[in-house]
Amino acid sequence: MIRRFFVGILFFLLISCGKNEKPIVAFYYWKTIFKLSEPEKEVVRSNEVSKLYIRYFDIGLYPKTEDPIPVSPIHFQENVNNFTIVPVIFIQNKVMSLPHLDIDDLAQKTIRLVEEINIKNKIICQEIQIDCDWTLKSKDNYLKFIEQFKKLSHKKLSATIRLHQVKYFKKTKIPNVDSGVLMYYNMGTIAPDSLNSIYSRKIAERYLESLKKYPLHLDFALPIYSWGVHIRNQKVIGLRSKLNVDELKKDANFEQINAMFFKVKKSNYKNGFFYEENDLLKIEAISSEDLKEMAEELDENLVQAPREIIFYDLDEFNIKNYEKDIFKQVISCF
Secondary structure (H helix, E strand, C coil): CHHHHHHHHHHHHHHHHHCCCCCEEEEEECCCEECCCHHHHHHHHHCCCCEEEEEEEEEEECCCCCCEEEECCCEECCCCCCCEEEEEEEECHHHHCCCCCCHHHHHHHHHHHHHHHHHHCCCCCCEEEEECCCCCCCHHHHHHHHHHHHHHHCCEEEEEECHHHHHCHHHHCCCCCCEEEEECCCCCCCCCCCCCCCCCHHHHCCCHHHHHHCCCCEEEEEECCCEEEEEECCEEEEEEECCCHHHHHHCCCEEECCCCEEEECCCEEECCEEECCCCEEEEECCCHHHHHHHHHHHHCCCCCCCCEEEEECCCHHHHCCCCCCHHHHHHCCC
16 A cells, blocks of 8 residues: 555656656847848747747937937838747836836837837737836836736736846835746946956856745846957946957957957957057857856756746847757756
């Protein structure tokens, strides 16, 4: 009798393990024109990607009146019938910090523009995502906006969540959404030092334990982008996106001084930017090993498994830096 009991328990555990499905691979799409290149289509096909989170527009402030306005709305040059589309609205924190923000008006106008884009492009969406790095100052407006948006949209609603909002959720509060997406990047300060501001295991470790106490279901967004930090006289003067490191190595105007830094040997223009002699370029990038390390450390601190791992962002320049099966390698860590 006892033996049959333990055999039954073992069978139950085996069945339970079999039901522990791996998260799906999804991508953010962050360009103003939607048109997939062949390498982007190949990544989508090979990873069986069925869901895209597409930035529809930003919401910023009109300089003269400081009224909220939509910025750079998306234009579709090909259909997206093969995908589940989640419109993403990026809201600048300064919008939510306005002392007399008309929250109801902003929610209505935001929903209306999403609907107009959907109708024009024959897109039916079941979910909308709000992306805003709210602060203690903007918290009240943001939380009210989420409440009103959810009430008016009648859609599933998700929100991006930052590490500090997880650790200090009793202060920053939790938006009334169906789920969150933890943006597991941009952890440090963009600075002339030798630290990678996109990802730092040392910084991440300060927050990971907090995941076990966070009451909202979280999926995870992981970075596959890179940039160059342009430094002059030990001061950051700008970020340079989509820098081809192999080209820099071949360019006689630049000298690689270590794995992370290039020094400008001779003043020159490159990709529309002026580099002065002795300027530095700090290359911040994410390796395949970094991605797997991120996944493993997240998995070790989970209460509930993620349903999706969303990579930021789907761009030919980004994906060429990784082996073909990296995305499946990452989700296998969960």
